[in-house]
Amino acid sequence: MIHNTQHQALATQELPVQGTVEYWDAYYAHSCSAPDQPSDFAQFIAGLLGAVPMRIVDIACGNGRDSIFFASKGHYVLGLDQSEAALELARAAAARHGLTNVDFAHFVVGCNRHLPTPNVGNVPLVLYARFFFHAIPEPVEDDFLNLIANLDGDQIYVAAEFRTINDPRMTYGEPISAHERLEGGSHYRRYIAPEHLIRKLETTGLRIIHHVEGFGLSAVKGDDPHLCRIVAVRG
Ligand SMILES: C[S@@+](CC[C@H](N)C(=O)[O-])C[C@H]1O[C@@H](n2cnc3c(N)ncnc32)[C@H](O)[C@@H]1O
Numbered sequence: 001m002i003h004n005t006q007h008q009a010l011a012t013q014e015l016p017v018q019g020t021v022e023y024w025d026a027y028y029a030h031s032c033s034a035p036d037q038p039s040d041f042a043q044f045i046a047g048l049l050g051a052v053p054m055r056i057v058d059i060a061c062g063n064g065r066d067s068i069f070f071a072s073k074g075h076y077v078l079g080l081d082q083s084e085a086a087l088e089l090a091r092a093a094a095a096r097h098g099l100t101n102v103d104f105a106h107f108v109v110g111c112n113r114h115l116p117t118p119n120v121g122n123v124p125l126v127l128y129a130r131f132f133f134h135a136i137p138e139p140v141e142d143d144f145l146n147l148i149a150n151l152d153g154d155q156i157y158v159a160a161e162f163r164t165i166n167d168p169r170m171t172y173g174e175p176i177s178a179h180e181r182l183e184g185g186s187h188y189r190r191y192i193a194p195e196h197l198i199r200k201l202e203t204t205g206l207r208i209i210h211h212v213e214g215f216g217l218s219a220v221k222g223d224d225p226h227l228c229r230i231v232a233v234r235g
Contacts, residue, residue: 020135021082021108023186028063029085033221036093038069040218041130041161041229046073048159048210048231055118055125059144060132064090064104070128071102076118080107110140115147124155133162133197134189137180141197145204148234155235158206160228164213165191167226194228206232 028034046069053074058067061079063086071077071094079090079102090104105116109132117125127148133141148158163169165179170191173183179191198208210231217227 020188023188024062024081024083025085026186027085028083028089034063034089035220036063036065039066039130039161041159042066042069042128044229045126045128045159045231046070049073049075049126053123055120055123057115057117057125057127059109059127059129060135061090061104062086062131064093064102066128066130067102067104068093068097068099071099072097075101075126076120076123077102078116078118079104080109080116082106082108109136109147110143112147113150115151117151122153124157125151125153126157126159129158129160129162131162133160133192137188137190141200145200148206149204153235155233156206158201158230158232158234160230161218162192162197162228163189164226164228165193166213167191169223169225192228194230197228198230201230201232204234206234208232 051074053076056070056075056077058070058077058079061067061081064079067077067079067090081087084106087104087106094102094104103118107116148156170179170181173181173187176182179193181189183189194213198211201208208230210229213226213228215224215226217229218225
């Protein structure tokens with residue numbers, strides 16, 4: 001169902017993303033705390049997309065909870081993540097739900113030159129990225145924007161939700177730089193200045209069609225982060 005990644009061999013030790021995979025493998029392998037219900041953001045995006053099936057690439061899908069939700073709505077979904085432990089959970093959940101329109105693949109943004117997509121013809125493509133941008137260093141973000149710029153296809157949407165520099169959590173943990181922190185010694189976060197990312201998305205050829213920021217967008221277990229939601233379109 002997917003175009004396989006041809007460039008896994010491009011992975012290099014120097015890329016900063018390599019530092020976070022151990023954290024996420026341990027999180028998904030040993031923690032029962034990863035939510036398995038669809039996120040509020042996924043429900044919001046599903047409402048925007050409507051009933052016509054689209055191709056959705058769930059970038060950094062984690063345990064696949066949002067991928068599975070989109071597939072249950074009839075979309076063709078490919079969930080990608082760097083964490084094999086997360087993908088194991090995602091594949092097991094898809095099997096439990098008996099879904100055949102969702103697939104999962106190992107993919108490290110920053111180490112690949114081609115973004116795989118669901119192989120179902122030329123229906124609009126949605127690149128869905130929840131809690132991804134703040135999980136990666138800026139050079140990896142730039143690689144992701146290059147992947148988008150290199151995609152063929154008439155209509156491409158990008159839907160992203162991420163923590164901003166107004167998130168109180170930015171004061172937690174050890175500072176790495178003005179906007180980067182390491183919590184508990186291994187949980188990396190980079191708090192995003194939305195207008196900076198928006199400028200870069202626009203430079204990539206995307207037009208912003210939805211942009212909100214604030215609290216209350218994804219409050220769970222006593223954590224009410226300051227988030228930004230962006231939907232952008234090319235074509
Ligand atoms: C906060 S979790 C979000 C999971 C899911 N999107 C959700 O909202 O439940 C961040 C995810 O990003 C993944 N990730 C971080 N850097 C990545 C990269 N460079 N390439 C692929 N996945 C990455 C991690 O493995 C982890 O599953």
